[in-house]
Structures are given as C-alpha cells and as structure tokens.
Amino acid sequence: MLTRRNGEALRIGPEVRIRVLSISRGQVRLGVEAPADLLVLRDEVYERVVEANREAAEPGVEGTP
Amino acid sequence: MSDAVWVEVAHRRVGDIRLPESAVIRFAGLPGFPEARRFALFQHDQDSPFSWLACLDDPDLAFVVTDPRLFFPDYAPGIPSRALEALGADGACELLSIANLRGERPCLNLAAPLVVDATSRRGVQVVLEEKQHAIAQALPEDAAKQAPARSGAAGTASGGTGTSDGVEAPEVERPG
Numbered sequence: 579m580l581t582r583r584n585g586e587a588l589r590i591g592p593e594v595r596i597r598v599l600s601i602s603r604g605q606v607r608l609g610v611e612a613p614a615d616l617l618v619l620r621d622e623v624y625e626r627v628v629e630a631n632r633e634a635a636e637p638g639v640e641g642t643p
Numbered sequence: 644m645s646d647a648v649w650v651e652v653a654h655r656r657v658g659d660i661r662l663p664e665s666a667v668i669r670f671a672g673l674p675g676f677p678e679a680r681r682f683a684l685f686q687h688d689q690d691s692p693f694s695w696l697a698c699l700d701d702p703d704l705a706f707v708v709t710d711p712r713l714f715f716p717d718y719a720p721g722i723p724s725r726a727l728e729a730l731g732a733d734g735a736c737e738l739l740s741i742a743n744l745r746g747e748r749p750c751l752n753l754a755a756p757l758v759v760d761a762t763s764r765r766g767v768q769v770v771l772e773e774k775q776h777a778i779a780q781a782l783p784e785d786a787a788k789q790a791p792a793r794s795g796a797a798g799t800a801s802g803g804t805g806t807s808d809g810v811e812a813p814e815v816e817r818p819g
Binding site: 631 | 656671673674675676704705725726728729741742745752755768770778779
C-alpha cells in the first residue's frame with residue numbers, strides 16, 4: 579500500500595506510470611501511461627468481458643460435445 | 644510448403660484439428676483465459692456464417708465466432724489505434740464477434756470484438772469503452788438457426804475448407 583497526493587505518480591515496472599490528476603468529491607482521476615499492448619481498463623468493464631467469454635466458451639446445451 | 648510444420652490437436656469440442664503452423668492465430672490470452680494463446684479459425688460449415696475459434700493450447704476451449712456485420716451491417720466499432728499497433732497490423736484486419744449460443748436467445752458480444760491481422764496472424768480481443776455496443780446483443784431470430792450448437796452437427800468441424808478471407812484454410816479432419 580502506498581499514499582499519493584494530487585499530481586504525484588507511481589510506476590509499475592519500467593513502462594507503466596499512473597498519475598493522480600485530480601481528486602474531488604470522492605472521485606480520483608488517473609492518467610495512465612502504458613505500452614500499446616497492455617490493456618488498460620476499468621476493472622468492472624474487464625470483469626464483464628471475462629464473464630461473457632466464460633459463458634460463451636461453455637459447451638452448448640444441445641449439439642456440442 | 645513441403646517443409647510446413649503441422650499442428651495437430653485432438654480437440655474435445657470441435658474434433659481433430661490439423662493445420663499448418665503458419666495458419667495458427669496467436670493471441671496474448673483472452674480475458675478470462677490468459678493461457679489461451681494459439682488458435683485455429685475455421686468455418687463451422689460451408690454455408691454457415693459461424694466459425695470455430697478453437698484453442699490449440701486447451702482442447703476443451705472453443706468459441707463460436709462470426710463476422711458481426713453479417714447480422715448488424717451498421718456495426719462499426721472504433722478500434723483504438725493502440726490495439727492495432729499492438730498487433731503490428733498494417734493492412735487488412737478481420738473483425739469477429741464471439742457468439743454465445745447457449746441461452747434462450749443467441750447473442751453476439753459487440754462490446755469486445757476480436758481483431759485478427761491477416762498478415763501477422765495475430766489477434767486481440769478489444770474491449771471497447773463505447774457504451775453503445777452491447778456485450779450480449781441478441782441475434783435476429785432466423786440467424787440463430789444457422790448456429791453450430793443448434794444445427795445438430797454435434798460440433799464437428801466439417802470440411803474446414805474455404806475461409807472467407809482467402810487465408811490458407813486449416814485442414815480439419817472429422818473425428819473417428
């Protein structure tokens with residue numbers, strides 16, 4: 579765990595930097611710098627896709643083995 | 644082609660797969676399936692709009708995919724350029740959607756399409772931030788009837804010839 583103030587940043591490895599852009603009324607705006615092949619998404623958006631993929635990968639009720 | 648390296652997988656969802664190494668499509672994992680990296684893409688049936696995207700690393704994993712614009716001609720997702728950069732894509736890319744044919748009403752995931760670069764044979768599932776694309780967009784009633792899971796074909800990959808994009812078709816053999 580670490581604490582950051584407005585305008586400060588943290589790094590994850592050599593290529594990812596996350597900066598606190600502003601804090602206001604319970605909302606934090608973050609700026610993310612990351613390589614193009616790294617997926618940067620809101621967690622809940624990603625989790626929805628995980629769930630959709632898992633459901634789609636299940637064998638069909640009928641027909642498929 | 645005599646030196647072609649062939650990949651063979653006894654796949655439990657789609658039957659035996661045999662295709663040249665050069666036809667393998669590589670993903671850096673998919674959301675929910677981080678270890679799924681090598682895939683074979685082939686048509687379910689000559690007349691079907693649906694294809695199989697069968698994982699070569701996991702013989703139990705296969706997705707039914709289709710060109711979403713066959714069903715939704717106006718679908719034009721803005722694929723972020725950084726996603727294309729990551730593919731090394733400089734030319735034509737194939738756009739596919741994962742179909743979920745299990746529920747009462749079959750649907751396509753339009754919120755997270757697959758983009759496959761025809762040249763590099765690399766693919767990525769792009770998660771769109773645009774809110775107008777549904778993660779479970781119901782297919783038109785008649786379209787669903789052509790879906791593999793409901794055709795009674797027991798999920799076997801018949802033929803496997805003639806992919807739509809002119810890329811060398813993987814050879815898929817029927818089990819048994």
